[in-house]
Amino acid sequence: MNGQKRLVKESLPISEPTKDHEHGKSAHPHVHSEESLRKIVNRLSRIEGHVRGIKTMVQQDSPCPDVLLQIAAVRGALDKVARIVLDEHLTECIARAAQEGNMEVELEQLKAALDRFLP
Numbered sequence: 001m002n003g004q005k006r007l008v009k010e011s012l013p014i015s016e017p018t019k020d021h022e023h024g025k026s027a028h029p030h031v032h033s034e035e036s037l038r039k040i041v042n043r044l045s046r047i048e049g050h051v052r053g054i055k056t057m058v059q060q061d062s063p064c065p066d067v068l069l070q071i072a073a074v075r076g077a078l079d080k081v082a083r084i085v086l087d088e089h090l091t092e093c094i095a096r097a098a099q100e101g102n103m104e105v106e107l108e109q110l111k112a113a114l115d116r117f118l119p
């Protein structure tokens with residue numbers, strides 16, 4: 001696919017697929033650049049390591065303020081990843097849907113995802 005690959009469910013094992021994705025009905029094929037996927041996966045790997053570090057801190061009875069500070073850092077890092085994913089979705093997926101004339105379905109999927117994501 002000329003420098004691109006499909007985003008497969010295994011790439012994001014923690015999240016549950018949306019109703020439409022469960023039945024193979026996506027508004028568009030999820031095609032993102034390998035570089036973009038690599039950057040997101042690398043960030044998530046660093047966050048995963050950071051969370052393991054927090055677990056170790058708790059097991060070693062580290063001071064609560066120190067643990068809370070590290071949890072805040074992980075939250076910030078996750079928010080940054082979410083921002084990257086959202087930005088890419090808006091610039092790639094929504095733009096593609098606009099060109100293909102299926103904005104309504106794509107926007108509904110985005111709204112459903114944001115309803116689950118935002119507090």
